[in-house]
Structures are given as structure tokens and as C-alpha cells.
Amino acid sequence: xxxxxxSPRHKxxxxxxxxxxxxxxxxxxxxxxxxxxxxxxxxRLIHYSYGVKDTDxxxxxxxxxxxxxxxEDFLLTLESATSSQTSVYFCAIAQGAPGGYTFGSGxxxxxx
Amino acid sequence: xxxxxxSPQSLIVQKGGISxxxxxxxxxxxxxxxxxxxxxxKGPALLIAIRPDVSEKKEGRFTISFNKSAKQFSLHxxxxxxxxxxxxxxxxxxxxxxxxxxxxxGTSLSVIP
Numbered sequence: 436x437x438x439x440x441x442s443p444r445h446k447x448x449x450x451x452x453x454x455x456x457x458x459x460x461x462x463x464x465x466x467x468x469x470x471x472x473x474x475x476x477x478x479r480l481i482h483y484s485y486g487v488k489d490t491d492x493x494x495x496x497x498x499x500x501x502x503x504x505x506x507e508d509f510l511l512t513l514e515s516a517t518s519s520q521t522s523v524y525f526c527a528i529a530q531g532a533p534g535g536y537t538f539g540s541g542x543x544x545x546x547x
Numbered sequence: 548x549x550x551x552x553x554s555p556q557s558l559i560v561q562k563g564g565i566s567x568x569x570x571x572x573x574x575x576x577x578x579x580x581x582x583x584x585x586x587x588x589k590g591p592a593l594l595i596a597i598r599p600d601v602s603e604k605k606e607g608r609f610t611i612s613f614n615k616s617a618k619q620f621s622l623h624x625x626x627x628x629x630x631x632x633x634x635x636x637x638x639x640x641x642x643x644x645x646x647x648x649x650x651x652x653g654t655s656l657s658v659i660p
Contacts, residue, residue, distance in 0.1 A: 535579075
């Protein structure tokens with residue numbers, strides 16, 4: 436997937452625990468995104484980054500935080516996981532025109 | 548938040564037939580309209596995209612038709628094949644903004660032999 440690696444691929448965690456998902460890219464892209472995918476909702480933007488230490492909120496940012504200390508890594512943290520955060524999480528980078536994304540393979544997160 | 552509506556939710560097409568997925572948007576500031584294809588267990592992949600200065604764009608068996616006045620666009624898959632079975636997402640964004648992409652809810656396409 437064009438140099439984008441997400442880890443872990445699958446995770447089961449308990450309600451109330453913190454969880455961090457990692458997105459790593461090897462192509463020095465400026466813009467990185469975290470989306471969640473849920474049936475009937477398509478892809479919804481959680482947070483995005485436009486450079487090291489430059490991040491902003493998306494449509495569904497409540498309960499999530501992000502960090503980008505290096506160009507290649509964009510971390511998504513669920514401070515205290517809830518069952519409503521059970522979802523598939525995708526990282527993406529922007530290539531070409533806005534909206535022209537390359538997505539990672541996703542992380543399936545289950546909160547029990 | 549401006550919506551992108553997509554229909555149908557699911558679609559079953561015979562091999563060799565034409566698959567048609569429709570999308571509609573509200574925000575007239577949108578001026579870039581990509582389509583994504585997603586196979587199970589994979590991330591979405593950019594399939595084809597159109598800008599509103601053209602009414603149609605074709606790449607192989609995939610064609611986007613765009614109606615600016617109606618604020619609608621559609622994906623046509625000609626000679627549909629079982630390998631086209633996937634979920635398809637339309638999206639819309641202002642071409643000047645990297646954070647305002649809105650995705651439709653997706654259409655699950657099954658092409659049966």
C-alpha cells in the first residue's frame with residue numbers, strides 16, 4: 436500500500452483501557468489522516484496532520500487524540516476505549532489532488 | 548457537515564452486465580469527485596476521479612458521469628466481472644482543501660456468474 440503500514444492489524448481491548456494505533460509511511464508525505472469505517476457510515480475523519488506537530492480535528496474526534504513527532508509516524512490514541520469505538524481504523528496519506536488518498540490496510544479494533 | 552448521498556446500498560449484477568452507482572452532493576464548493584474501490588480486508592483504493600469541468604471520464608471499463616446542475620455523479624462499470632465484486636465509495640472535496648473530503652456510505656457490489 437504505497438509505503439503505508441498500520442499496526443497492529445487486529446486488537447481486542449477492554450473498556451476503559453488506553454489504546455494506541457500506529458501509522459508509518461516511508462514516502463515523506465506531508466498530509467496524514469485517521470479515518471474510522473463503520474457500516475452505513477462510510478469513512479469518517481477522526482484527525483489529520485499537515486506536518487510534524489501540526490494536527491487538527493475531524494468530524495468524529497471526541498475520545499481520540501493524535502500525535503506526529505516525526506514525518507513518518509502518525510499515532511492515534513484512544514484515551515479510554517469505549518464499545519462505541521469498536522471499528523476499523525484506516526490511516527491515509529494525500530497524494531495528488533485533495534481527496535486522492537492512499538489508504539493503509541486498516542486496524543480492526545474491538546472494545547469489549 | 549455536508550453530506551454525500553450514495554445509492555444503492557447494495558447491488559447484484561450478472562457477469563457482463565452494467566453496474567451503476569449514483570451519488571449526490573450538496574456543497575457547491577466541491578470540485579473534485581473521486582471513487583474508491585475496497586476489497587474485503589483491504590483499505591480503499593482510488594479508482595477514478597473527475598472534476599466538474601467535464602461531464603464524463605472513462606478509464607477502461609469504468610466511467611464517471613457528472614451532472615453539475617443536478618449535483619449528481621455516477622459510476623458505471625461496463626461488462627462487470629466477478630473480480631469487480633467490492634464495496635465502492637464516492638467522495639467529494641474542494642480541490643483547495645486537504646481536510647474537507649466527504650465520503651458516501653458505500654455500495655456493496657456483487658457480480659454473479
